[in-house]
Amino acid sequence: MGSAAKYNAQTTENKWYNYWMEHGYFHSEVDDRESYTIVIPPPNVTGVLHMGHMLNNTIQDVLIRRARLKGYNACWVPGTDHASIATEAKVVAKLKSEGIEKSDLTRETFLEHAWEWTHKHGGIILEQLKKLGASCDWERTAFTMDDNLSASVIKVFVDLYNKGLIYRGYRMVNWDPEALTTLSDEEVIYEERQGNLYYLNYKIEGSQEVLTVATTRPETILGDTAICINPNDERFTHLKGKKVIVPIANRIIPIIEDEYVDMEFGTGCLKVTPAHDMNDKALGDKHGLEVIDIFNDDATLNSFGMHYQGKDRFVVRKEISKELEALGALEKTEQHLNKVGTSERTKAVIEPKLSDQWFLKMEDLAKPALEAVLDKDVKLVPEKFINTYRHWMENVRDWNISRQLWWGHQIPAYFYGDGKEDFVVAESKEEALTLAKAKTGNATLIETDLTQDPDALDTWFSSWLWPMTVFNGILEPDNKEINYYYPTNDLVTAPEILFFWVARMVVAGYEYRKEKPFNNVYLTGIVRDKQRRKMSKSLGNSPDPLDLIAQYGADGIRVGMLLSSPAGNDLMFDEDLCKQGSAFVNKIFNADRLIKGWEVDEDIEQPEAAKIGIAWYQSKFQKALLELEDHYSKYRMSDALMTTYKLIWDDFCSWLLEMVKPAYQAPIDAVTYAAVIKILGDNLKILHPFVPFISEEIWQSIKDRTPEEALIIASWPESHTIDEVLINDFEVAADVISGVRKIRKEKNIAFKEAITLSVLNNDKAKPTFDTVIKQLCNVSDLEYVSESVDGALSFRVKSNEYFIPIVAGTIDVEAEIKKISEELNYTEGFLKSVQKKLSNERFVANAPEKVIVIERNKQADAEAKIATLKASLASLK
């Protein structure tokens, strides 16, 4: 047996993953057991695994594997999201690199390219998840653009339209000039950017006077249709009813009055550009202003841009400020920090734009979803997110669900005639035709008279149905699967998509099943690097998950990720954690090697130390089971792992195995061996959710197992009563053992050298663990004495005193006196504080009886200890 034995994760992990797959352990069918369901937050179909996914899916796998062991019918549904804007952007970029413009293609051709891309890159991420050990039911893998999921989306759209909840409106929306589509409010990220505040002079019509207006966007003057002042602003009273001339454009626009204008900001005058600002639009509507749109869809200027036509808005900003300066229309510029809306996907600066879009009315839909969370019917973990959720739900605005994209679910609205208002909404063109005929009274309409809206739906308009559509619960609301698996149990996801996705799933759940989609939502943190930066591809600070797995093994990474991942708090990822993880796996591997190396002898009797050690560990294990239950119920994954980690490493390896370990090359008795094997099996069960591979590997190597006996489908250890007395006695024994080791170290007494230990038993403690102490400290004689031993080093545990005789002359009397004096000093101080507390009448009167008893015990212990310390000192002097 070489010392070089190390666990090889690579081969083992592949072997067992294949084994699990072959035997269909991940697959779930409806049966009599209680279901435990998780639906995966579907990653982008063409995405690749990043550290956030690793954390997320590790947690889900731990939960699902534990549920499986606990006897639930565990079902983890995997899948991917078509991610319309992200995927379309990738396809457009790919085509561009080949010299093809999207605008040159028909919708059909473009979609062919998109599907090709999807088939080529799609599902890579799911393969990566398998490396991590994810025990998803791969037979259920779903995609948001699968036929039945797509049909569900369309059905829901039509239904909501018929309920009057979806409407078409000409509104100011967030326009992404790069992706050439609108975005929902949630897809706009506001960033602080340093910019300028330009002070522009507008000439008053028929006067030499100028009016100075501050703006951050001088290029938009070409779309100005008014200047607004506050009616209460006395500085401008004389200008009421006058008109000004827009520089460069030389258009004449009115001065209007509205209290909306903040007199304190800038010059107290506001230029109004209704086409390019949400507020200006509102102001324009109120005052009946003209709307001049100066931009093309790609944010270059159109014909209203005059000589700037065709140039980008930011180029124009620079150029126009120079022209204005030359004209004397630029009073000054100031540095100004302002918030700029950017596209979540393309990072392009959002342009507010007026256009015809589809919206979903959210106000009424949100109500049951809000109540569900406030009533804790849907639990958010950690709870701090309830506030955020409530705030969003109470102020929810209508959801812009249309996107000017092709990749996605095409909106089932069919236009006829020329007007934008002439349309019908239906699940198929055929139905649409019937509807259109009825609506127009024109029986001669044919399908080609109908044109389907070219826009696609927001991706989230399909993923909000995910927990239902993966079980086909929209098309067949009464099928046995949806009735069995829904509502799902836990949802594990990132807080960033609380509004995008989680809230909307709750909304959809109540609207379509009158029931929540999941019981609990566990919100993980963001994975950050040591410098607290978010791990991202663009920063290059994110390790490749597959490289990590290759280096540390999936088990190691899983442990590494969970070692520090409090719910809702960010995870500071440090590769050292993975090292720690793989060290733990290696430790388990070696414990098993030790056990495997033992030879069993049926004829020898069980040593006392082994017997007591096993009894103790069994209680300790039961205690850990209770702790685990508590931690899991609160989604404290790192705590659950740490309980397991310490139980295995410290209690099992460092204590139990050392207690039962036979002497070198000596055999072990059969009773102890059987007990250790049983314990090992139970250990593996609680380890399995965290380290599925190594645990299955060892489980299968203990003996031949049939497929029905695989660890992955074993049953969670049974609960038994806990012997607290035994556990406490062991704590004392452990202190004694530490005391002996300390003296051995101080005095350089090698472990091989047996010693005698004398005990002055003031506690009248039962000698339960004496044989254990003898074995672990190499004590040849353990004797009880009635008075202090001369010529020995001593230490105290509780009020007992322990003596180790030392070769004459090797005791440093001075040092011993100093050490004991210090301990005496401390204990006397401690006693004093306890006495002070006990002599405080108000304490005795107010504190609960329990606390007073504890203080009295402390007092008694301290007094006894002081007595032994004094006796020791006396014997040394």
Place this chain on the structure above:
RNA sequence: GGGCAAUUAGCUCAGUUGGUUCAGAGCACUUGGUUUACACCCAAGGGGUCGGGGGUUCGAAUCCCUCAUUGCCCACCA
């Protein structure tokens, strides 16, 4: 501008209704160790006035006030 959360050992974090030595864990660190599973190991050890200040209480890391710092979310101030 509004709201929420956090601040405990070098690092990452526990500390549930104020009261068992409650000031903890893991890692890191120091020292010692070829004990025949594991140096990805074993053992022993050092380390914090619980962000600052004030208050309530017999008793505060824990409750209240205040200040400071950090993070997150929301919001149309040109």
